[in-house]
């Protein structure tokens with residue numbers, strides 16, 4: 555890829571460009587659409603890619619649970635694909651996930667080949683109960699999901715995490 559590539563945290567002023575790119579690609583059925591509210595509310599999850607100062611891509615890391623993050627809405631402008639921009643954005647988000655201390659990240663995707671190159675492995679949807687519990691239950695494709703679930707382990711669990719075991723979202727949480 556020729557030109558100077560910059561990957562930076564998104565600003566609220568990027569929300570329109572992010573939405574247009576994602577929804578343009580969603581029309582081609584290659585990824586799921588995002589509403590304006592979901593992009594703006596989650597703007598801190600996003601990084602954007604600029605090539606010579608021009609917006610060419612976006613990607614988001616969403617914290618799902620204490621042991622799990624999700625890479626979402628990764629998109630590169632069709633004219634700039636296959637030049638390393640997707641990988642550069644994913645690498646930045648993986649650095650953020652490591653800084654946050656997340657032991658695992660996953661994605662739901664139609665492009666497993668790309669995520670395989672980033673060290674993700676295919677898993678069953680059942681292995682991601684937090685995703686199923688939080689997002690999938692509201693998805694119109696819940697009973698007929700055609701996205702492939704993929705997981706990358708970033709670090710081994712600590713002895714404390716091992717002792718606690720998995721914390722499932724269905725466990726009642728006492729707030730007082």
Ligand SMILES: CC(C)(COP(=O)(O)OP(=O)(O)OC[C@H]1O[C@@H](n2cnc3c(N)ncnc32)[C@H](O)[C@@H]1OP(=O)(O)O)[C@@H](O)C(=O)NCCC(=O)NCCS
Pocket residue numbers: 579584585627628629630631634635636637638639640641642661662663664665666667668669671
């Ligand atoms: C998927 C996408 C984000 C990848 O970004 P990109 O900048 O084109 O990919 P990169 O050039 O960084 O590719 C990194 C590696 O993945 C491979 N790769 C990229 N897209 C691939 C695909 N669709 N299938 C298989 N491998 C792919 C590349 O060949 C490259 O391999 P290499 O390191 O051996 O050279 C981009 O093509 C895109 O926006 N696609 C449409 C939207 C989409 O499908 N998003 C995913 C939603 S989960």
